[in-house]
Amino acid sequence: MSMTLHWSPRSPYVRKVMIALHEMGLQDRVKIVRTVAGGTTPHWELMKVNPVGKIPTLELEDGTAIYDSPVIIEYLDTHHSGPKLYPAAWPERLTALRRHALGQGMLDNALPLLGEGFRPADKQSEPHKELWRAKLRACVDALEGEADAMASSGFTVGHLAIGVALGYLDFRFDALQWRTGHPKLAAWFATFNARPSVAANMPVDDR
Secondary structure, rough: OOOEEEOOOOOOOHHHHHHHHHHHHHHHHHHEEEEEOOOOOOOHHHHEEEEEEOEEEEEEEEOOEOOHHHHHHHHHOOOOOOOOOOOOOHHHHHHHHHHHHHHHHHHHHHHHHHHHHOOOHHHHHHHHHHHHHHHHHHHHHHHHHHHHHHHHOOHHHHHHHHHHHHHHHHHHHHHHOOOOHHHHHHHHHHHOOOOOOOOOOOOOOOO
């Protein structure tokens, strides 16, 4: 199996896939291609493969394109014999999917908050920025109450998404100081960062 992954060292969505590949032992089967997708310029070559024009996009040997990150990870999860990131049995699967949705939702609020900060100061919407911050704070508050349960359960796609989301807050929003008042979550995140797959795929602000 030979695959090509459209990749960026800054994208948290790509980082989820890269960590998953390492967890599965599949990293050597994937060729990564630096792909800049964002801003205001369409990436026409990428859009021939993925009309949404976003990364990550995974191209299979037969030309099939898979997107976005949850679909890519679930596909890859069928190609290894180790512990699965997507549990097969309920209610464990539901818990993993719900946690993934929370982590993904954090990123979906963090990205527009970041983008808004790049706009001219007089064009930025403070109400929108505070809305996104409030949602991020609510997610972190909820995760503090779930940290013990996450620590005592096997590593799933839910843990992966939440860990990547918290890492993105460290990467882009240090001023939020999310660890303050969340000691259990901070302790869990330290164990997440200690995983070899995570340490091998840290975000880099490199264009």
